[in-house]
Amino acid sequence: MKTVDRTESAAEPLPAQRSGHGRDLAAAGAGVVLVVAAVLVGRAIEGSDHTLFVHWPPLLASWYPHVGPGTWAAPAVAVAVIAHGPVLADRLRWRALLLGCYAASLAWVFSLALIDGWGRGIAERLTTKHEYLGAVGRFHDIGAALRGFNDHILIGPPGNWPTHVAGHPPGATLTFVLLDRIGLGGGAWAGVWCIVTGSAAAVAALVAVRALADEHVARRAAPFLVLAPVAVWAGASADGYFTAVAAWSVALLALAATRTVRSPAAAALGAGLLYGLTCYLSYGLPLVALPLLAVLVLTRTARPLPLFALGALVTPVAFTLAGFNWWEAYHLLVERYYQGAGGVRPYSYWIWANLACTVIAVGPATLAGLRRTAAGAPSAVRTLRTATATAPQRLILLVSAALLALLAADLSGMSKAETERIWQPFMLWLLPAAALLPARHRRGWLAAQAVVALAVNHLLWTEW
Secondary structure (H helix, E strand, C coil): CCCCCHHHHCCCCCCCCCCCHHHHHHHHHHHHHHHHHHHHHHHHHHHHHCCCCCCECCECEEECCCCCCHHHHHHHHHHHHHHHHHHHHHHCCHHHHHHHHHHHHHHHHHHHHHHHCHHHHHHCCCCCCCCHHHHHHHHCCHHHHHHCHHHHCCCCCCCCCCHHHHCCCHHHHHHHHHHHHCCCCCHHHHHHHHHHHHCCHHHHHHHHHHHHCCHHHHHHHHHHHHCCCCHHHHCCCHHHHHHHHHHHHHHHHHHHHHCCCCCHHHHHHHHHHHHHHHHCCCCCHHHHHHHHHHHHHHHCCCCCHHHHHHHHHHHHHHHHHCCCCHHHHHHHHHHHHHHCHHHCCCHHHHHHHHHHHHHHHHHHHHHHHHHHHHHHHHHHHHHHHCCCCCHHHHHHHHHHHHHHHHHHHHHCCCCCCCHHHHCHHHHCCCHHHHHHCCHHHHHHHHHHHHHHHHHHHHHEEECC
16 A cells, blocks of 8 residues: 655645635535524424424433533543644554544543543443343343344333333344453443443544555544544443444455455455444444445455455354344334334434434534535546546545445434434544645634534533
8 A cells, every 4th residue: 555754745735625615614604504403493393292302402412501520621632632633643653643543532532421420421321221231131041032132122012122222233232241241240331341442433444544545644534533523422322332343344344455454354354244243233234334335446346255245144143043033123123113202203304403413423624524525526436437536536435435324324214313323333434524624724623623522512411
């Protein structure tokens, strides 16, 4: 893979990205308008017929200004990343950058979670009646629990699963069962597990962008992968953990396809193993196949596919042999979804209000990057025929694939509300679009990202 000189590339603008700041600001402004519309229309709907099932539409949150230990830590992390992140991203050696990216992401997610306090922000998040830990005691016999898992999905029969257990394949709950079995039971360990693993998603995205675009682009993306508002929902959320598993599947496939790793075969097999696991963590995550497909299209190779497919079969075969039927469970989940809030929440509102949730979670810098992505997408697509795509164009295609996955999830009707949390595995791949922004504006955009995250976490009580 082509490498870049860190000292020369640091100040070099990406091609065709020297202008357009006014249009970037307009894109961010359009996002604000969308959010305001979702708030006003949502409050009117909820006030009149109470069909949204959220207290502060479009987010699943309540108005609750508050402070906590993270009130002092989170701004300090933000200031450090804004002041030093772009320079360090340009100058650090690659492995040091990966380590620094993980440490900064971990600090950002932890500090935001601690705004709500250790108990309410981390240790108790996964212990509520809707969460996974409530079902751990019912997995004393894992085989029996898996064979009878589908019998407890629907609302009505005695012993139906808690909301999140019923709403996900058993791989999600089994994660916490296994943590309990090795002595890491309880809400504190579960919360720490989700944050520690989820923070690794930023590193995976960095690895993938470097392999598929180039190191220059990846370095530009690094601070934006760390300082994103979506970190508000990554703290003590199992979806943050799911995001990391899915992200490393994409990253390993990118390494295998570009043959920029010592053992491409092992990387391909690992990518498949993680994708198979991803599909048994959340029913919506098979859509990660779109970014995975983008990897193969960008690298113009199918060489990793046999080993990827072999790895991807392991988890499905294991769960099927254990007695769990994924397809039957999914159809039962659809029925349960419409038994509950999903059958009441109006599709006509959430089809666009979900996107307002996404706007808040990805932040204004990502919106500006997506504006540049949309502008460059036609020419990037044309280069697929000739394999002449530049590094920014390859990034545009990767981001576009993730955006398509997110839109497919939106159109499905199975994601009405709560998407600021649920869509983390897709939103992760939108964040690198900010690498397309001019270098001279990076700190301003990073500051905007931090302001959104800090405002949301201090003014709202985010649920789940």
